[in-house]
Amino acid sequence: QVQLVESGGRLVQTGGSLTLSCAASGLTFSNYGMGWFRQAPGKERTFVAAISTTGGSTYYDHTVRGRFTISRDNAENTVSLQMNSLKPEDTAVYYCAAGLAPKTGWVPKFDSWGQGTQVTVSS
Numbered sequence: 001q002v003q004l005v006e007s008g009g010r011l012v013q014t015g016g017s018l019t020l021s022c023a024a025s026g027l028t029f030s031n032y033g034m035g036w037f038r039q040a041p042g043k044e045r046t047f048v049a050a051i052s053t054t055g056g057s058t059y060y061d062h063t064v065r066g067r068f069t070i071s072r073d074n075a076e077n078t079v080s081l082q083m084n085s086l087k088p089e090d091t092a093v094y095y096c097a098a099g100l101a102p103k104t105g106w107v108p109k110f111d112s113w114g115q116g117t118q119v120t121v122s123s
Contacts, residue, residue, distance in 0.1 A: 002027045002112040004096045005084055009081065009117030012086055016121070020081040022096030022114060030054075033101050033108035034079040038092035039116075049081060052106040059107065062089075086121045093118050 008020040020036070022041040049060045049070040058070050069082040079096060093116040099108030 002098055004098060004112060004114035006094065006096045006114045008115040009094060009119045011120045011122060013122050014086060014088060017082070017084045018086060018119060019083070020094055020117060020119070021098075022079045024077045024080075024096075024098060025077070027098065027112075029077040030074045032098045033106060033110075034082045035097045035099075035108075036070060036079075037095045037097055038090075038119075039095070040089075040092040041069075044113060048094070050107055051079065053101045057106050083119075084085055088118075088121045089121045091119060091121050094105050 003025045004025045006020060012018050030053055034050055036047050036048040037046040038048050045059050048064055049068055051058050051070045051072050053070050067085045074081040094118045096114040097110035098112040099110040102108055
């Protein structure tokens, strides 16, 4: 079965940077689109960023575009989220997600999830 394990979350000050990592196992990694989602306290889980199977296509929520960068290493079965210029509203549990690449387009239906890693941005 697919296993996704996030790491890298911690307390950081406003304006700081942080890199989250997700290690994937139990899947043919290069067949899966990968993504990051987040859930703030008392709110629903929301999309942050996605990356295609080859890494050639990426997509970001408008709230993080220009500040966050998603990348993947198909040799290491990892996906990362580089977060810069962090704001208090970025505080959330961040989840790694995976989904098989669709037959058309590239954004998958994400159906495998990690346990999450906490990111807290202090003001």
